[in-house]
Amino acid sequence: MSDDPDIQGAMDAPRGAQPAPVPGCKRSQGSRDIARGQVLLVVALIGALCWGAWMTRAILDVRAAPARVVKVQLGSLVGNYVRAEARGDTPPDQIGPRTAQFMKVLDATIAHHARDGQIVLVSEAVVGGSVPDITGDIAREVRATLPASQPAPASPRLADPAGQRREAGDVETRMRGYLLHEGAPQ
Numbered sequence: 001m002s003d004d005p006d007i008q009g010a011m012d013a014p015r016g017a018q019p020a021p022v023p024g025c026k027r028s029q030g031s032r033d034i035a036r037g038q039v040l041l042v043v044a045l046i047g048a049l050c051w052g053a054w055m056t057r058a059i060l061d062v063r064a065a066p067a068r069v070v071k072v073q074l075g076s077l078v079g080n081y082v083r084a085e086a087r088g089d090t091p092p093d094q095i096g097p098r099t100a101q102f103m104k105v106l107d108a109t110i111a112h113h114a115r116d117g118q119i120v121l122v123s124e125a126v127v128g129g130s131v132p133d134i135t136g137d138i139a140r141e142v143r144a145t146l147p148a149s150q151p152a153p154a155s156p157r158l159a160d161p162a163g164q165r166r167e168a169g170d171v172e173t174r175m176r177g178y179l180l181h182e183g184a185p186q
Contacts, residue, residue: 071123072110073135080139086172096178102146109141 081102090098113134114120123133 068117069119069121069131070113070134071121071126071131072138073123073133074106075124077106077135077139077142082172082175085175092174095175099175099178102142105142105145106138109138109145112141113138 081099085095085098110120118134120134121131123135
């Protein structure tokens with residue numbers, strides 16, 4: 001067979017046994033470590049490239065569809081509601097709950113528009129520029145949600161204009177007081 005005793009010993013070794021180290025030749029663990037390190041580096045680079053591509057797409061999507069800025073005339077919406085309730089025949093004990101319900105529906109409607117990607121500004125905060133006004137849309141959505149106020153029946157006492165203004169003013173004053181002190185949304 002072989003004249004070299006080291007080679008002869010390796011050939012005679014049982015199967016599955018680790019070969020005896022060859023003198024003068026070192027087998028290093030470093031080659032396996034380098035391979036693992038290289039694999040981890042490649043995986044990290046691929047991950048960084050995927051993340052960079054995703055971020056670039058997200059940024060470009062934001063630039064392609066900028067948020068739409070709109071304005072709402074809250075003062076006129078609330079004023080119209082107060083005037084309608086003042087002309088209606090709502091009992092005084094129901095004015096507070098109806099006004100609170102109106103304010104909740106108004107807030108929810110505006111929040112719905114904001115969730116749809118619109119930036120909703122109060123019209124008094126808009127200094128200049130051409131910002132679309134969605135007050136009419138908001139008013140229609142709120143009216144569709146709330147029951148309409150019933151107009152007050154004409155009575156001889158209200159036929160006189162001074163008496164009508166005085167009674168409507170009383171209701172309006174109570175509603176404004178409720179909005180300012182008791183029912184103001186937090």
